[in-house]
Amino acid sequence: MAKLTVNGRVHDVAVDPETPLLWVIREQIGLTGTKYGCGVAQCGACTVHVDGQAVRSCSLPVSAVTEAQKITTIEGLSPDGGHPVQKAWVALDVPQCGYCQSGMIMAAAALLAENPKPSVADIRSGITNICRCGTYNRVQAAVQRAAGTSAAG
Amino acid sequence: MSQTIEATRRGFLATASAALGAFTLGFRIPEAAAQPAAAATPELNAWVVIHPDDRIVVRIARSEMGQGTLTGLAQLVAEELNADWSKVSTEYPTPGQNLARNRAWGNMSTGGSRGVRESHDYVRKGGAAARMMLVQAAANRWGVPAADCAAAKSMVTHAASGRSASYGSLAAEAAKLAPPTEITLKDPKDWTIAGKPLPRLDTVDKTNGKQVYGADLKLPGMLNAAIRDCPVFGGKLASFDAAAITSRPGVRKVVRVNDSAVAVVADTWWQAKTALDALPVVWDEGPNAQVSSESVAAWLKEGLDAPQAAVGNRVGDARAAIAAAPRKLEAVYGYPHQNHACMEPMNATALWTAERCEVWTPTQNGEAALAATAEAAGLPPARCEVHKIHLGGGFGRRGAVHDWVRQAVAIAKELPGTPVKLLWSREEDMLHGLFHPVTQCKLTAGLDAQGNLTGMHMRISGQSIVASIFPQNIRDGRDPVVFQGLNPDGPEAAIGYSIPNLLIDHAMRNPHVPPGFWRGVNLNQNAIYLECFMDELAHEAGKDPLEFRRSLMQRHPRHLAVLNAAAERAGWGTPAAPVNGLPVHRGLAQTMGFGSYVAACAEVSVTPAGEVKVHRIVAATDCGHAVNPQQIEAQVEGSFVYGLSAALYGECTVKAGRMEQENFDTYPMLRLDEMPKVETVILPSGGFWGGVGEPTIAVAAPAVLNAIFAATGKRIRTLPLKHHDLRRA
Known part of the structure; x- marks a missing residue:
């Protein structure tokens, strides 16, 4: 039995310790906003925060995370969609199919937490998630907008 | 037994309906849906439902x-309805309801960039008819002529008496009226909702994790399945040793699926997937195990000079003109197999009983999914239902062929009364795509002494999607879709050049790899072949690539207009500013497909080490009416992300009969750090309706390849670019 702290709540989960964090979040805890894309840490659709750091949860065994570590998923990024990154995403109508966007938003939020005023180059090298619909230019613009909003607010 | 199933079904219906929110009608048996405008349903017609509290629900038959x-289709309905846009939401009618109501919603197929362009007329009429009925209901209530009433922003008003009524208050009365027989649609110049850059209706839930995709579906009592199909296309499942894994945690059943696949059903998907990984399986790979990309290429190469070929476009006598020309040019191009690689792998949830079968799945064609469900279930379509869910990417993979739905139903048949969700691993998705067709093309042309193009022969050799998926549409060995963008004329996909002697033909060669409609379809390679060769011809003739094209485009004004727009906006004819000390070079391409005219001008630099950077692309589109x-x-x-991913990296290679690329580490794609600036010029010339989801993909690669030639003097004739050495000699 492992204990995981997800979005501020402690969950007891009974799984094989090798189970990737992604599948524990989706199947045991029941939060499906975090997506399965590739299973090999290539696409970033599974990005969550572990103690504020962006982590590709498809390739992290649940046994590598302790109860003391704070896991945040897209559902816990803000109570009401009010995180500056989410607001910027809505303002610029970033998503197309939307499947990769939870991971994109989590990657962007982690980037801004570490680097509140990223340059364009910082954004372009810092967001490495795959989007097949091709929302990249709006992703870039939305991160810039969120950075500005954060500074203003 | 059946009582238990009924109880289970009711239980999960409530959940499923809540989970899917406004986007499905929830569960209804088709018999119930067969009665339109039931008392409790404020339905004005198939497209428009107005609730007493003024909420408007627009029904959308195409898939998002x-x-x-x-959003675009809702705008069209709301425009004619004179709706208050802030009160508009949408829902999908189910394919079963469409069947029961004699296809009240028409075609549900969502491919070929047809969503708007093929349904704009009847959905707008649905909105207009509802508006007219609401106005009539108000006129009846007030005892005034309908002509004296006006409708705007979800209100009907009678100016003379100062009376007004909201749509919500009129809907029940309006729904009882006979629909109008004569409907006049608005002139698009008067649009206030359609034609405007309104925000999408589905954005918010895609930013907070609430959007439910097929892969996320949860039903009470649901089990999860992972599947492995024979990696060699056409191979069979010989045997498997279920006993080796049945004691693993969570495993419920190991199932043979049709004649080529095996699935593990478990409590969770991760348990199913890892058990499947541990399952000993023996395949009967069959003769296709001998096929490789090299053997396919050799076969296609033979087709480049084969005597038999189906003609797609013929003007004059191209062979004679080329033979007589003082200057000749020949080039051979090729385009590889590619996987759609939707971010959400294929999946479907199926519930089967002897009486009924239901499927929840992301599909581009709900009706085809229903047909596949019924066939796999062994039940008539009227006893089946498909619940459409927003897709995590489609790109043509989830349209015509519902192989994953058939598998899910076959698995569910082994567990009657228990819903089973089948989710493909990324590896399964990569190995069992419906791949972009593989083709080669030999182009031969003659130029006169002044460098004018006198004749051209374009021989395409390779795979036909239609022969595989819709073989009934092959006539006399000819696949008409192969000639996208090369057709003589017409509103769909016509060539933009007048060439005095022209022959475009296709020698069909169908390898065992299953082909599919891959976003942009055959326009992708055809535009590369034609537009790169046009660049070669211009160079051979010593002419500017834009001027050379213009001289052949005078009778193709819409093609020319987008080309001119892209070139002018990009600054063609003036030097591009260097980036990081490197010169920037431009390349052009234009084409027509899916009813729209598109062109691009790419700006590219190439480092001395041969690294290509695409800095900026100016793209022009004329789609007739621009809805959003x-x-x-x-x-x-x-489209540039999809097209540039294909141009730079996209390739699935065959070895021992199977695809070699199993995940994104060996099938890379464009990421943000490589994304160019894109400037979009929309030139809505009106008068027609063109698609926008696909055509621009086709100009991405040729514009970049032509710019690479300008930068390096090297012609790239086979993709992907990653195989080519662009270092300075």
């Missing part, structure tokens, strides 16, 4: 997979 059709300009921009930008 990111392309924005949900900001979504057209999104589609154009996204």
Whole structure:
């Protein structure tokens, strides 16, 4: 039995310790906003925060995370969609199919937490998630907008 | 037994309906749906439902997979309805309801960039008819002529008496009226909702994790399945040793699926997937195990000079003109297999009993999914239902062929009364795509002494999607879709050049790899072949690539207009500013497909080490009527990601009969750090309706390849670019 702290709540989960964090979040805890894309840490659709750091949860065994570590998923990024990154995403109508966007938003939020005023180059090298619909230019613009909003607010 | 199933079904219906929110009608048996405008349903017609509290629900028959059709179609209905846009939401009618109501919603197929362009007329009429009925209901209530009433922003008013009534208060009365027989649609110049860059209706839930995709579906009592199909296309499942894994945690059943696949059903998907990984399986790979990309290429190469070929476009006598020309040019191009690689792998949830079968799945064609469900279930379609869910990418993979639905139903048949969700691993998705067709093309042309093009022969050799998926549409060995963008004329996909002697033909060669409609379809390679060869011809003739094209485009004004727009906006004819000390070079391409005219000008630099950087692309689109300009921009930008991913990296290679690329580490794609700036010019010339989801993909690669030639003097004739050495000699 492992204990995981997800979005501020402690969950007891009974799984094989090798189970990737992604599948524990989706199947045991029941939060499906975090997506399965590739299973090999290539696409970033599974990005969550572990103690504020962006982590590709498809390739992290649940046994590598302790109860003391704070896991945040897209559902816990803000109570009401009010995180500056989410607001910027809505303002610029970033998503197309939307499947990769939870991971994109989590990657962007982690980037801004570490680097509140990223340059364009910082954004372009810092967001490495795959989007097949091709929302990249709006992703870039939305991160810039969120950075500005954060500074203003 | 059946009582238990009924109880289970009711239980999960409530959940499923809540989970899917406004986007399905929830569960209804088709018999119930067969009665339209039931007392409790404030339905004015198939397209418009208005609730007493003024909420408007627009029914959308096409599937939303990111392309924005949900919002665009709702705009068209709301425009004619004179709706208050802030009160508009949408829902999908189910394919079973469409069947029961004699296809009240028409075609549900969502491919070929047809969502808006093929349903704009009847959905607008649905909106207009509802508006007319609401006005009539108000006129009846007030005892005044309908002509004296006006409708705007979800209100009907009678100016003379100062009376007004909201749509919600009129809907029940309006629904009882006979629908109007004569409907006049608005002139698009008067649009206030359609034609405007409105925000999408489905954005918020895609930013907070609430959007439910098929892969996320949860039903009470549901089990999860992972599957492995024979990696060699056409191979069979010989045997498997279920006993080796049945004691693993969570495993419920190991199932043979049709004749080529095996699935593990478990409590969770991760348990099913890892058990499947541990399952000993023996395949009967069959003769296709001998096939490789090299053997396919050799076969296609033979087709380049084969005597038999189906003609797609013929003007004059191309062979004679080329033979007589003082200057000749020949080049051979090729385009590889590619996987759609939707971000959401294929999946479906199926519930089967002897009486009924239901499927929940992301599909581009709900009706085809229903047909596949019924066939796999062994039940008539009227006893089946498909619940459509927003797609995590479609790109043509989830349209015509519902192989994953058939598998899910076959698995569910082994567990009657228990819903089973089948989710493919990424590896399964990569190995069992419906791949972009593989083709080669030999282009031969003659120029006169002044460098004018006198004749051209374009021989395409390779795979036909239609022969595989819709073989009934092959006539006399000819696949008409092979000639996208090369057709003589017509509103769909016509060539933009007048060439005095022209022959375009196709020698069909169908390898065992299953082909599919891959976003942009055959326009992708055809535009590369034609537009790169045009660049070669211009160079051979010593002419500017834009001027050379213009001289052949005078009778193709819409093709020419987008080409001119892209070139002018990019600054063609003036030097591009260097970036990081490197010169920037430009390349052009234009084409027509899916009813729209598109062109691009790419700006590219190549480092001395041979690294290509695409800095900026100016793209012009004439789609006739532009329903939502900001979504057209999104589609154009996204098209370059899809097209550049293909040009730079996209390739699935065959070895021992199977695909070699199993995940994104060996099938890379464009990421943000490589994304160029995209400037979209929309030139809505009106008078026709063109698609926007696909055509621009086709100009991405040739514009970049032509710019690479300008930068390096090297012609790239086979993709992907990653195989080519562009270092300075």
